[in-house]
Amino acid sequence: MRSRLANCGYNREPFLFSAYLPVRLSELLPGNTAVVHTVEDVGSADPIARRLRDLGFVAGEPVKLVAFGPVGNDPLLVQIGFTRFALRRSEAARVQLQAAGASA
Amino acid sequence: MSTAENALRVALLGNPNCGKTALFNQLTGSRQKVANYAGVTVERKQGRYTAPSGRTVELLDLPGAYSLDAASPDEAITRDVCLGIAAGESRPDLLVCVADATNLRLHLRFVLEVRRLGQPMVLALNMMDAARRRGIEIDIAALERELGLPVVETVAVKHAGAQALVQRLDRVVAAPTKRDAADADLHAEVRQLLAAAVRMPARTAAFDDVIDKVALHPVWGLVLLAVLMFLIFQSVFSWAEPLMDGIEGGIKALGDWAVASMAEGPLRSLLTDGLFAGLGGVLVFLPQILILFLFILALEESGYLPRAAFLLDRLMFKAGLSGRSFIPLLSSFACAIPGIMATRSIQDPRDRLTTIMVAPLMTCSARLPVYTLLIAAFIPQRTVAGLFNLQGIVLFALYIAGIASALLVAYVMKRFSRDRSEHALLMELPSYRWPHPRDLAIGLWERGWIFIKRVGGIILALTILLWFLSTFPGPPEGATGPAIDYSLAGRIGRWLEVVFAPIGFNWQICIALIPGLAAREVAVAALGTVYALSGSDDAIAAELGPMIATQWPLATALSLLVWYIFAPQCLSTLAVIRRETNSWRNVWIAAGYLFGLAYVASFITFQVTRMLST
Numbered sequence: 001m002r003s004r005l006a007n008c009g010y011n012r013e014p015f016l017f018s019a020y021l022p023v024r025l026s027e028l029l030p031g032n033t034a035v036v037h038t039v040e041d042v043g044s045a046d047p048i049a050r051r052l053r054d055l056g057f058v059a060g061e062p063v064k065l066v067a068f069g070p071v072g073n074d075p076l077l078v079q080i081g082f083t084r085f086a087l088r089r090s091e092a093a094r095v096q097l098q099a100a101g102a103s104a
Numbered sequence: 105m106s107t108a109e110n111a112l113r114v115a116l117l118g119n120p121n122c123g124k125t126a127l128f129n130q131l132t133g134s135r136q137k138v139a140n141y142a143g144v145t146v147e148r149k150q151g152r153y154t155a156p157s158g159r160t161v162e163l164l165d166l167p168g169a170y171s172l173d174a175a176s177p178d179e180a181i182t183r184d185v186c187l188g189i190a191a192g193e194s195r196p197d198l199l200v201c202v203a204d205a206t207n208l209r210l211h212l213r214f215v216l217e218v219r220r221l222g223q224p225m226v227l228a229l230n231m232m233d234a235a236r237r238r239g240i241e242i243d244i245a246a247l248e249r250e251l252g253l254p255v256v257e258t259v260a261v262k263h264a265g266a267q268a269l270v271q272r273l274d275r276v277v278a279a280p281t282k283r284d285a286a287d288a289d290l291h292a293e294v295r296q297l298l299a300a301a302v303r304m305p306a307r308t309a310a311f312d313d314v315i316d317k318v319a320l321h322p323v324w325g326l327v328l329l330a331v332l333m334f335l336i337f338q339s340v341f342s343w344a345e346p347l348m349d350g351i352e353g354g355i356k357a358l359g360d361w362a363v364a365s366m367a368e369g370p371l372r373s374l375l376t377d378g379l380f381a382g383l384g385g386v387l388v389f390l391p392q393i394l395i396l397f398l399f400i401l402a403l404e405e406s407g408y409l410p411r412a413a414f415l416l417d418r419l420m421f422k423a424g425l426s427g428r429s430f431i432p433l434l435s436s437f438a439c440a441i442p443g444i445m446a447t448r449s450i451q452d453p454r455d456r457l458t459t460i461m462v463a464p465l466m467t468c469s470a471r472l473p474v475y476t477l478l479i480a481a482f483i484p485q486r487t488v489a490g491l492f493n494l495q496g497i498v499l500f501a502l503y504i505a506g507i508a509s510a511l512l513v514a515y516v517m518k519r520f521s522r523d524r525s526e527h528a529l530l531m532e533l534p535s536y537r538w539p540h541p542r543d544l545a546i547g548l549w550e551r552g553w554i555f556i557k558r559v560g561g562i563i564l565a566l567t568i569l570l571w572f573l574s575t576f577p578g579p580p581e582g583a584t585g586p587a588i589d590y591s592l593a594g595r596i597g598r599w600l601e602v603v604f605a606p607i608g609f610n611w612q613i614c615i616a617l618i619p620g621l622a623a624r625e626v627a628v629a630a631l632g633t634v635y636a637l638s639g640s641d642d643a644i645a646a647e648l649g650p651m652i653a654t655q656w657p658l659a660t661a662l663s664l665l666v667w668y669i670f671a672p673q674c675l676s677t678l679a680v681i682r683r684e685t686n687s688w689r690n691v692w693i694a695a696g697y698l699f700g701l702a703y704v705a706s707f708i709t710f711q712v713t714r715m716l717s718t
Contacts, residue, residue, distance in 0.1 A: 047175055048528045048530065050173065051170070054171040056213070056291065067316070069414060069415060070325065070326055070415055072418050074418045075417050077320065077533065082207045082304075083209070083532060084533040086413070086529055086530075086532075091530060
């Protein structure tokens with residue numbers, strides 16, 4: 001699947017794994033890309049988590065953090081697929097990312 | 105618009121930003137009707153056109169939805185209409201699912217969700233022109249085969265861009281030949297569909313990236329936003345002014361002309377001071393509403409509005425609002441009526457209600473005549489700290505007090521709301537695109553017409569009621585005082601003095617507050633009437649200043665100034681709250697809390713000033 005996306009012209013930027021590996025979408029910095037592992041429910045039947053999954057935050061999907069909002073680095077502008085979404089930090093924290101090995 | 109018996113009932117549905125409404129406008133033109141769905145404030149747009157075969161097609165423009173698993177009242181309506189369980193709606197014969205051809209990864213998932221319903225449906229691939237420009241290639245035949253339903257290309261913003269859809273809808277449309285199981289992974293299927301039918305060279309338009317680099321920049325983005333906001337504020341505040349004066353003058357002239365041949369008497373007074381004054385009072389809002397909505401529609405259609413909300417969300421969120429609340433609140437500085445109407449761009453119902461509730465606290469332009477009168481009469485022209493004018497400082501403080509109390513009220517509403525759950529921002533930032541003049545024109549026409557039809561009636565009726573209260577009964581033979589003193593309004597004003605004495609209002613102020621219900625600035629003219637002054641509004645204000653400066657204690661003047669920060673008595677605002685929230689309860693809450701705040705703040709101001717000045 002991923003190779004097909006690459007054929008479609010989807011270029012993943014080189015990802016530098018230095019000392020720290022982000023595990024949540026809210027920990028990425030602008031320009032970083034990663035791959036979604038799962039979306040965690042906060043409480044039972046979390047409507048926000050459900051909506052995130054509907055919008056395409058599902059396992060294996062590449063995401064890119066495009067920008068931060070101007071105040072307190074909030075909200076986050078996230079690109080998934082061909083769409084850009086603004087997410088508050090607490091919303092982005094629900095999205096867990098794949099470990100480096102799995103996303104390489 | 106009545107439902108023709110044999111009309112084909114078609115519902116348009118799709119993700120937000122798929123260009124569905126532009127397609128709807130293209131298909132139906134001006135043959136549209138806007139109302140609300142039964143029992144909710146979700147807007148219902150219906151239109152019709154005649155198909156080449158001569159058959160009437162009735163089109164329902166359903167609210168945009170990301171999923172049938174509804175997360176908002178809008179989405180719930182879309183789901184219920186599709187399922188045929190919406191109150192007062194019959195199930196559509198045919199669904200047209202609209203998808204943005206440049207955003208298929210997201211939009212096809214919703215198409216698959218709709219396909220599960222098993223109803224006859226057509227997929228309209230919209231914005232095919234933009235897709236081609238970006239080099240996106242879509243194999244329509246392959247997509248049709250894989251989806252098992254008819255697929256047509258549309259360009260909603262181009263003339264005849266919906267021809268293929270019109271022709272396809274004129275033929276028989278069957279239910280989809282394929283359907284997923286209820287637990288199928290729709291995302292996986294979307295990937296397969298894209299692989300089979302779509303070739304996508306770049307992920308986003310380079311154009312969007314370039315604009316967003318500036319528009320979302322922490323410094324330049326905010327500068328751009330400030331410039332745009334200033335432009336909106338300036339135009340709503342001052343460009344509308346000559347138009348408003350023109351409308352007021354025109355209606356007054358019309359009224360004078362209409363009664364020119366009539367004898368002096370109650371009927372003539374009813375026509376000029378009741379009917380025509382009320383008519384002017386309704387129409388005078390139109391320039392501000394139309395100018396504001398021209399900006400909002402253009403910003404929304406172009407894709408900038410969500411970006412502005414992105415920049416401001418953090419600041420507004422702290423106060424219990426959202427980024428989308430900013431423009432409605434800013435416009436409320438000109439007038440709360442267009443401001444409250446502008447809250448339609450806030451999707452979340454709780455954020456929208458909070459914004460509506462605090463909008464009247466923004467110091468609207470109608471309070472300025474009252475502020476000007478009182479400040480000029482009571483606040484000395486003095487330079488403070490060698491630089492600032494004391495009168496200017498007081499005016500500024502009044503504005504700040506309004507904003508501070510709005511933030512406070514929003515915060516309190518959030519803290520003590522029954523619904524303490526987390527409400528998501530989760531907002532799509534769509535591709536930039538040029539707004540189409542037709543969509544702007546139809547949008548403006550709708551807003552103006554809705555205001556006149558649903559709010560205008562209430563304002564007109566109240567103006568006539570107020571005229572009645574301030575006119576009857578007339579003064580007895582040989583009366584010396586002003587006529588209003590003998591009327592019902594005069595009597596109510598005298599009774600109200602008991603209520604308002606602790607905050608320092610004399611009976612003249614109390615009487616003036618009653619006609620002032622129609623609009624805040626009328627209070628100045630009404631005070632003039634009570635003090636038996638005559639002449640034009642400006643002349644009255646000029647005479648009134650020195651007179652109250654000698655007759656009122658300072659404490660009374662300051663108390664009245666503070667009263668006007670909250671000024672709960674604008675009936676037009678209450679009428680528009682009623683209309684926009686579809687609830688009298690919210691009207692009572694708004695009027696009650698504004699009155700409470702005004703009374704407490706004026707009470708403290710009056711008592712403290714009195715203590716200090718004796």
